[in-house]
Amino acid sequence: MPSHDVLIIGAGLAGQRAALAAAQSGASVAIISKVHPVRSHSVAAAGGINAALNPEDSWESHAFDTVKGSDYLGDQDAIEIMARAAPEEILWLEHAGVTFHRNETGHLGTRAFGGASAARTYYVADITGHAILHVLYEQLMKHHETVDRYEEWFTLGLLQNDEGHCVGAVCRDLRDGHIEIFNAKATILASGGAGQVYKPTTNGLIVTGDGIAQAYRIGAKLMDMEMIQYHPTTLAGNGLLITEGARGEGAQLFNAEGERFMEKYAPNKLELASRDVVSRAEQTEINEGRGFDDGTVALDITKVPRKRTLEALREIVNIGRDFAGVDITREPIHIKPGMHYIMGGVKTDSDGQTTIPGLYAAGEVACVSVHGGNRLGANSLLDTLVFGRRSGEHAARRAVQMPMPSTPASKISEAERDVSEILNREPEGRRIGAIKDELGDTMNQYVAVFRDQEGLTKALEIVERLKEEAGQAPIDDRGTVFNQDVIAHIELGYMLDVAETIVVASLERKESRGAQFRTDFPERNDDEWLKHIDISLNGGERPEVSYSPVTITRWQPEERTY
């Protein structure tokens, strides 16, 4: 069985950055991913990455914008670490080969982004995540002697020893179905968010909350799970993302009456208010009948000079053409808020350590919490890289001090038994696809931009029923070579666990803060709710709620206007 100092699960930006950092620190490293690393969903990050690198800018300003963006739920010590580390990280990326676009003097160029008081978003056209992901993979190819790559391996579960420490994972090779134990002194989850819990979502089909559920199942605490970001500009039908970079470059929002409605909701920042504010504004316009018949408002990118759009926003030119039949350089495109990101995740400290010894988490799977109630655009790439690196380094340091744990081989036969139980299931019950659709529709209806007790209660009932049904969902494929059916089944289980914690946390928070807007509790209530909601199984089978304080260092909560 493969044994490494550090095992990394997931090979998006956080995972690859962690792998490179751990290897650099002298650890033996394995990185495992259910898809080829460049297919990871970090590839879809478009607009850019924030850093106060410009001499006129300051990390304090970046940190304050992030705190304010989080609606004061972000932990300020962690935010400070991230904002301070950002400039160095950008330069590391630049030296590694990322082709950041320049300004007229040949220095790194920036664009404006939502909720930011300076133009501090560094970018590669509108393929920033793609460019960084591919460059990190170049580095993995370069360092192939120190980082073992296991591409297209699916993680079935995390392993714990008798003391409850995480000692690796049990995984299945998608190519031939064989199962292996991956022993590790430290395991870093970097498997991304859980967008597929919603329908539609801007997230890819692979984003099924695997890591969040795997950690939760072995007792790790989750945090801020109620905080689900709806991105203000997604396509009406399929939920595809139109980058915030469009508004950063000057695109404007209009309702069906031709009114630039953001003037009412955010008179100073307008379209570049934070995402929760813009999404709520749009949804209000739509709900009050000032949207278009297809439940949308219009994003007018023709305000951006055509040449600039073609050079810097080419990807959304293609998306408009291929997926909406619209030439965005000539006419407005219809958009609406759509599920995009989960601020919550596996609770970690600022070195990525979860509440399970030996288990780390970084990137969207984790909740440090630097995003609190609402993440600023272009802070997620930064989060993945800064905390990916810190997790990798810390895990490597931890590994030096300890012997390699061993895991009984019986774990393999247990995992094999679980898989064959799925393979041999009787062909009755609802199909996986039908259950997943109902889950996605439910979440998008009741756990969306506006929420209330009644809807959330209903959502919880449905999720619990679906969990029952998922246990009987049949599959068609009995083979072992690329059996995607078996994987889809296991992913559905992960999604339902994650959905349950999202709904429970949303029910729990009886106030409106950041992305959580309760129509039955429409005000922010710092006296009672300036705290994180933690959720864990706590040895049982149902989610248990507890609280933890928000770390406030230098910015006291204030009223939030844009």
Added chain:
Amino acid sequence: MAEYTLRIRRYDPQSGEAAHWDDHTVELEPKQSVLDAILKVKDEEDGSIGIRCSCQQAICGSCGVRMNGKPGLACNTHLDEAAARGHGTGWNPPDEGQAERQVITVEPMGNMPVIRDLIVDMDAVHWKKIQRVTPWLVNKEPVPEREYIVPHDNMVDVTQTMACIQCGACVSDCLSMEVDPGFIGPAALAKAYRFVGDPRDAQPLERLNDLSQDPHGIYDCTHCFSCIDACPKGVDPMSQIMRLRRKAGEDYDIVDRNNGKRHEDAFVKNIRKNGLLQEADLLADSYGGKFHPRAVPELLSGLPTVATAMSRGKMTPKTALTHPHKAPDDVRKLFDEIDGREERIELNLYVTGYEDAPENVESEAEETTGTETEEDQ
């Protein structure tokens, strides 16, 4: 809504069965994608259909397949477009002549071994070739404390190759690779341009020399345009290969042992002189001229071909030795103008966009039809 027959190429190495076609009928909007159709069938009828996919927006590069004979991403290929491709092309295997039925065949990509159904082994071919081109930046020294100061245009230029999503569509239909599996190929060579064109890289000369001298390198491309047709992201791999050649040959004066550079020079000289290609001179000139020692064995080995051509009346001693056509002044003027430029003009999608395109080009007409439904509202 329209009805389509999705004809999927199935192969399961465990079944003991040969690869075969598997038909499914789906009803979807014509502007939905081939991937939408496959996923509908997978969700509702048969979960065992193997296809890699994730983002559904043409950025993750997972769903490269051949649809009615043409490679591309299933997620950004519309059903109507894919179906139209099949009409009258003989691409709908078992029941031909039923164009009205809107058949869409979906097969795994070519030039790579099939693992299962639509899933090919990209590691065995595509990624191996990527690794061949030293696919990482070799930093120019000294590495600056802050960023490298480089022109904006250079970074916009390499963005075109950076935009490659490694989907493999170009590799699938590369004709040179079909003939020479050792060919480094369109995707990897485009990746190589991403470094050669990056002013921060320390080794453009070493890279270009390596790729010129390798018999499977840049001069192994036959200029067939298949990769440009295949690429869903506008990377234009062949254009990048040609730019590598121009950089190697013109900027670094690399004369390769494959005679690639000499062949190109001979070609240019030949057209400049004759306007139309004089084939008899081309071969000899590619090796340094009729009397060059390098050319003699090549010319001798070509004699049987010449003899066959003469015996069939395709060539006479006169046409073999003389060429009646002389280049008109216009052709010479073109050459003079291009040679007279101080800088080569390189076309790049990110730099030029569609700026120079006339107002009513075909693609725009298509887009207008696509928006009708929205205008109706």
